[in-house]
Amino acid sequence: MQNHNGEAASQRIARISAHLNPHQLQMEGKSGLERAYCRAKGGSPGFKVAILGASGGIGQPLSMLMKMNPLVSVLHLYDVANTPGVTSDISHMDTGAVVRGFLGPQQLENALTGMDLVIIPAGVPRKPGMTRDDLFNINAGIVKTLCEGIAKCCPKAIVNIISNPVNSTVPIAAEVFKKAGTYDPKRLLGVTMLDVVRANTFVAEVLGLDPREVDVSVVGGHAGVTILPLLSQLKPPCSFTSEEAAYLTSRIQNGGTEVVEAKAGAGSATLSMAYAAVKFADACLRGLRGDADVIKCAFVPSVVTELPFFASKVRLGRNGIEEVYALGPMNEFERAGLEMAKKELAGSIEKGVSFATK
Numbered sequence: 084m085q086n087h088n089g090e091a092a093s094q095r096i097a098r099i100s101a102h103l104n105p106h107q108l109q110m111e112g113k114s115g116l117e118r119a120y121c122r123a124k125g126g127s128p129g130f131k132v133a134i135l136g137a138s139g140g141i142g143q144p145l146s147m148l149m150k151m152n153p154l155v156s157v158l159h160l161y162d163v164a165n166t167p168g169v170t171s172d173i174s175h176m177d178t179g180a181v182v183r184g185f186l187g188p189q190q191l192e193n194a195l196t197g198m199d200l201v202i203i204p205a206g207v208p209r210k211p212g213m214t215r216d217d218l219f220n221i222n223a224g225i226v227k228t229l230c231e232g233i234a235k236c237c238p239k240a241i242v243n244i245i246s247n248p249v250n251s252t253v254p255i256a257a258e259v260f261k262k263a264g265t266y267d268p269k270r271l272l273g274v275t276m277l278d279v280v281r282a283n284t285f286v287a288e289v290l291g292l293d294p295r296e297v298d299v300s301v302v303g304g305h306a307g308v309t310i311l312p313l314l315s316q317l318k319p320p321c322s323f324t325s326e327e328a329a330y331l332t333s334r335i336q337n338g339g340t341e342v343v344e345a346k347a348g349a350g351s352a353t354l355s356m357a358y359a360a361v362k363f364a365d366a367c368l369r370g371l372r373g374d375a376d377v378i379k380c381a382f383v384p385s386v387v388t389e390l391p392f393f394a395s396k397v398r399l400g401r402n403g404i405e406e407v408y409a410l411g412p413m414n415e416f417e418r419a420g421l422e423m424a425k426k427e428l429a430g431s432i433e434k435g436v437s438f439a440t441k
């Protein structure tokens with residue numbers, strides 16, 4: 084008996100059996116992958132997304148949430164550990180995206196080929212007492228290698244970098260792409276969305292509002308004093324006492340440490356980060372689709388200050404970043420914060436650049 088695609092029963096069973104064994108598909112190479120993608124026929128057309136570090140604390144919920152995103156037609160899950168299990172699990176979700184797993188460096192190129200968006204949460208997280216910069220020695224090399232793969236296999240992809248220290252890993256990525264001759268500053272974004280998510284939550288708590296009604300712009304970078312919430316630009320407009328502004332700024336700057344301490348050695352924010360990463364990735368995909376007025380904060384190549392990278396609001400479109408917005412009017416407290424942020428950021432950016440160019 085044939086199905087509605089004109090496929091015979093024997094072909095159908097062979098296709099489904101092949102799908103059940105991701106490694107078999109890998110071994111079969113392109114024809115196997117192509118057959119798996121046929122499954123997407125019933126689903127909506129969409130974008131191809133790869134998650135590098137998909138088996139981790141962020142990677143797993145992020146993979147699950149991206150499988151639920153109707154803009155995604157193909158989801159590639161890459162890690163150096165445990166992708167067969169994560170992929171098998173997630174592939175049973177009855178949503179449109181076709182999921183494929185890739186394990187280890189020898190499968191990185193297949194994981195990346197043809198991707199529109201690559202999200203990178205690969206790398207080690209903090210333990211109590213550590214700064215994000217303490218992760219540099221391990222994560223810098225991981226991000227460098229993964230970006231070399233992107234330059235080779237999907238140089239036009241939008242790249243979302245989550246791995247810390249973001250203030251240094253984004254400059255590393257830029258240098259790798261420059262060296263490969265593929266650098267497009269419109270396509271490289273450090274994910275600072277969690278700072279915005281936290282800021283909206285904490286500000287709403289103080290004001291007694293629904294966090295979904297609050298929009299805080301958070302600029303600078305993604306570590307300590309480089310995280311600079313611009314509370315004076317809050318939407319809806321509200322004024323804070325200097326005590327409230329100091330309390331909120333400090334809580335937003337230390338949100339990551341708050342989670343690291345609460346997890347007591349078991350890692351850093353994963354669930355709220357996966358939520359924030361999906362919010363950001365979805366915005367990138369809506370931009371690629373051509374939606375108007377998709378505006379989010381991100382740590383990007385920038386000329387809004389004298390530093391080569393800075394987080395501010397950006398407008399996302401068909402080419403990635405279409406516009407980087409200026410910081411806008413700030414009060415005295417925020418201007419002082421900006422000077423501190425820039426001082427620390429300059430060193431972190433330079434550290435990333437010199438690592439990648441040495």
Ligand SMILES: NC(=O)c1ccc[n+]([C@@H]2O[C@H](COP(=O)([O-])OP(=O)(O)OC[C@H]3O[C@@H](n4cnc5c(N)ncnc54)[C@H](O)[C@@H]3O)[C@@H](O)[C@H]2O)c1
Pocket residue numbers: 135136137138139140141142161162163164204205206207208209218222225229244245246247248249274275276277278305350351352353356
């Ligand atoms: N940007 C942000 O706002 C933000 C928020 C939270 C965490 N982070 C950062 O995200 C990173 C990941 O955090 P996590 O909690 O998911 O850590 P985790 O240890 O739970 O997961 C990391 C994953 O990366 C994988 N990995 C390691 N080396 C790899 C490589 N070379 N290629 C591919 N995968 C590799 C590991 O196998 C693991 O599955 C950390 O650096 C953390 O500091 C950033």
Ligand SMILES: O=C(O)C[C@H](O)C(=O)O
Pocket residue numbers: 208209215247277305338339340342343351352
């Ligand atoms: O704090 C961390 O180390 C992880 C992340 O950068 C966060 O802000 O939660």
